[in-house]
Amino acid sequence: MTIPVGPPTSGDRPAPVAEKYTDRVSWLVIGLAIAAVVILGVTLTSSPGAERASSPAAVAQSGETVTETIRIEGMSYQPNRVEIPTGSRLVLELVNEDNQPHDLTLNGYTTELVAPGEAVTFDAGVFTADTEGWCTVAGHRAQGMVFDVVVTGGTAAPPAAAATGHDMHAGTGQADGANPFAEVPGPAARLSAELDEQAWFDPVLEPAPTGTVHELEFNVTEEIREVAPGHRQAQWLFNGQAPGPTLRGKVGDTFRITLRNDGTMGHSVDFHVGEVSPDAPMATIAPGESLVYEFVARRWGIWMYHCATAPMSLHIANGMAGAVIIDPPAGLDAVDHEYALVGHEIFLGPEDTGADAERVNAGQYDLTGFNGFPNQYDLRPIEIDAGQRVRIWVLNVGPDNPISFHIVGAIFDTVFSEGRYTVRDGLDDATGAQVLPLLPAQGGFVEVTFDEPGTYTFVNHIMTDAEKGQHGSIIVR
Ligand SMILES: [Cu+2]
Known part of the structure; x- marks a missing residue:
């Protein structure tokens, strides 16, 4: 040598x-x-x-x-x-x-x-x-x-x-200290902020596409985006968005995903709905490489996917997670609207490098959000008509913290979570549920009919997390 x-x-x-x-x-x-x-x-x-x-x-x-x-x-x-x-x-x-x-x-x-x-x-x-x-x-x-x-x-x-070497990011060693990278916008500032069109994420869930084979490309990029009002930083993205695309199909469908790494570091993907040996499909691929990840969806529900490259906490915190929704063989009960909310923490960091690794490692998040941005459905609420029935799918991609999903003024007559209905409309109408509890990587849905007009707030009922941004509005006309 x-x-x-x-x-x-x-x-x-x-x-x-x-x-x-x-x-x-x-x-x-x-x-x-x-x-x-x-x-x-x-x-x-x-x-x-x-x-x-x-x-x-x-x-x-x-x-x-x-x-x-x-x-x-x-x-x-x-x-x-x-x-x-x-x-x-x-x-x-x-x-x-x-x-x-x-x-x-x-x-x-x-x-x-x-x-x-x-x-x-x-x-x-x-x-x-x-x-x-x-x-x-x-x-x-x-x-x-x-x-x-x-x-x-x-x-x-x-x-x-x-x-x-501790000068890499001055002050970041104090994981219990204030974030040195940014002023964290308070709730009032967040509510008065203009929501960047790029950052807004449509919560409407479309029906599953027809066909039984879903061929998709997942291109990984690293881009600078707005992650909170007035704060832009690098994110690592599946198809340019955080959360990543919501995939939908039905039991028995085949998903064939071509993962291509257009970033600057190793990335990968792990679909929880795929029952496959992780060795090849979940491998970390270098920039410029690609792989094909194929699975048959055998079980219905809402399933997390995420980059599985270490440290996963940082790759997820930078945006590399999303949902796959699989419908049951007989279909779901009829509703007027379906929405999907992916809940997560937000770790602020420098514009060029994104979420600060030491703060992520310490679990010290600054904000929380549904679908990539704090309070975005307060800034632009979901709107429906009185008497309509909605199904809201919720997935918690963390990386670390639980979600207690609640809607102020509503009781869920139907809750599905992790493979079972805990309450279901028509089975025992004399009871219901007030929250859908979700640990990281858990998901489910709630169904509710809004009879009276008004503004209904949905929150993570872990209140300090609601105050950090897991908070939104449904306006019933
Ligand atoms: Cu990654």
Whole structure:
């Protein structure tokens, strides 16, 4: 294997060199030349390691080069720590034995994204202080994917703040603190806000399309969208929308979904309604790749789907979840309107990177919503006529918190949840239900007839979550 040795000759980041790199010979020549300079004892002041020492001129470089092989397994580097004499140069071979791409940023250098099964070798420069590295793929550092270089001997300086790596998003380490990224709009501000047309999500559920085979494309993109009034941030999307498209069919139908990854990181999809071995169809695919995920819907109800790439909490929080609705063989009872509400938490974050990984990891959400946006059905209510009967399907995609779905002024005469009716119109009309309770990934529907005109509010009856945005209006005329 060819190992280019030596720091970059300019301010550019050094080239991480894949084994497939085609220009090995010239690198070898450059590397040998620089190595010769090191051996001659010339201080390389352009080294980022030297730059970070408190007084670079005072630190004698050992001239030693330490080479280590680091394997990536799951969300960790193995080993995740290396000790080297102060002043020595560290060359790492990074072997990715995980099923999704990873990288390593260390000492100011970042490797290319290493695909599963591939390896890169890179020169991380000279170390004179303890230094933390990490994987820059979204959410991986928050999941513990860090790598420590510990220097021994000499007069190593204490690690500077910049070298610890905690400056990635200033202030985000305090998971219990205020969100540093944005002012969270209060309920009054949300109610007076103009709802961005792009953000509004039609809650009307269309009947299942005819035919028994549903061929669909799911294109994954990463886009900047409005996730709360006045707050735009990156989202990761199935077909450009959050939640993803609501699919509908009936028991016995075949769904053939072509998942294509047009994003910048690994993504995948897991359909809960599919009873299939997860190994191939739920695999994480790299940018530019695609796969076909086929299943036969054998059981009716409302089923979650979501990106299954780690950390799933972050991929779901960034918008990668949705619903599949399967009708029973004999069909459902007649209603005048059907709606679908996908409930979720909202984690604010920087515009360019989206939901903050550390806040997601801590379960610290800022807002909640149905269908992608807080309070959107207060801003633009659902409207029906008095005497009409509605069915509202509700799915909780979380990622973490339960929903207690309730409509102020209504009792549900019919509730279906997770494979059974708990109350049903015509079976015992002397009782009913006040909530549809849903843990994350659970779904169901309620049916209700609104006899009197008025404004009926639907909420997550976990009241602080209603106040964060899981709140909407049905106007009965
Ligand atoms: Cu994803």
